[in-house]
Amino acid sequence: MTSPNPPTGPSPARRMRLPLHWLGILPFAVFVLLFLIMPTMKIVIGAFQRPDGSFTFSNIGNLFTPSILAAYGISIRISMASAFFGCLIGFGTAAAVVLGGLPRAIRGPLMTFSGVASNFAGVPLAFAFLATLGPVGFITVFLQSELGINLRMLGFNLLSFWGLTLTYLFFQIPLMILIITPALDGLKKEWREAASILGATNAQYWRMVALPILTPSILGTFALLFANAFGAVATAIALTGSSLSIVPILLFAQIRGDVLGDPHLGYALAFGMIVVTGIANTVYIWLRARSERWMR
């Protein structure tokens, strides 16, 4: 993050008054320090400490055991898959509404619905999917009794990689729609006209003009959706209990009852989560700053 207008050096007279000015943000600073920064630092520092408080890298090293690596692996793959399909389907829907010549009246309700659906995560979302695609769910029963298709025989199980991905998509797709619609609106009509005057086909316009402009937005949103899925705890727990070993569920069990048998390994596990979501969000912020160049 860089400041758009770098702070100018304060004059001596101003420096004298400065402390009083800073008092205004003191409550906020203290609150954030107590309830966000310090708890997080406690975890980060704890990840590099032995039980007696001395410094070590061994907690981080202990993360590289097969069971924990597998948990990270499946978490990252679920987050990747749900972010990928969320971007793809969300982009398709937004493009259909913005550029596909659908009546403008659809947009308001679609954006409102996206706002609702992207906030409809957690325990109730898991219930909705269990009632729909679970063993006695609406669609499962319908396919079985009307068409004779047994989803379970076909290998589909809601409490699995694809089941969780499918459920996450319920809040991923609307989030993509909410973020990408303004970017699609930012594609100026003049660019398409200029391209076609120069003889570009529709496909060439998309490949050489529109997509390069949209790429930072799309990739940035991908990173955001990834972090969003990676940190989701409630949906996963309500849906699968503890049958699927992903990082948030493992950490939840560790905080509840020290299942790893090593408190400092728990710190390291949480630190790993911060690193993954931190990288994803840095990518998002960086790409968003790039994409905003075109959106003025």
Added chain:
Amino acid sequence: MKRFWAWGALIIGLLYFILPLIGMTNFSLKMRRGVYSFDAYAKVLGDTRFQETFSYSVTLALLTILVGVFLVVPTAYWVRLKLPFLRPYIEFVTLLPLVIPAIVVVFGYIRLYNTSSWLPLTGTALGTDVLLVAGYTMLALPYMYRAVDTGLRTIDVTTLTEAAQSLGAGWFTIITRIILPNVLVAVLSGAFLTFAIVIGEFTMAALLNRPAFGPYMQVLGANRAYEPAALAVIAFAITWGCLGLIQLVSRFQKSAQRPV
């Protein structure tokens, strides 16, 4: 042809969203064998655990909104007025709760404020409630701050402050009687979103062992068949209501501003 594909894409997308909603509604009505009935709802609403946890979460949501407003409005105002060069940094801090997963923050709370620490908040029920409200305030901070800061952008903070000061108003009067009414719509938007987030929150409440609505839903989901679907319908209605109210107040603002 293009329009055909556009409609096709939209309808398939909508089906994906409508089917689970139909599924949960359908399931929630099937408690009595063979006929549709509201038995599951009656059972849920009559459950004393539901009433307790729901009112607990509503109380916590209202407290979170209060704390959030008292924290964010003066800060955002002060930064705009006196410390504009700090804005990018404050904005970055307010986005941090989106970066650090809630489960990590609450893990930090449990370790930092346990019974043998300098501030043993988790030792008492009241202390844990304080911690939970603080955690929820952090969860809602990105949305609250953004809403209020956007609201402040539309008014001339400096002129309003100087006008109030020349009429003899103190800081408290300026913030409560000048600034707050002017950004009320933004504050309300942030408040409704906060409510929607807090009411069904699971991770923090479960790990701090407080009797909130989210953990109650999860326990019920593990033990019952039809009641969870009814709860899901209720939760969806609450989310929809909160987001609908945001639309309503922002439309109200637009129509109020037009004559000027």
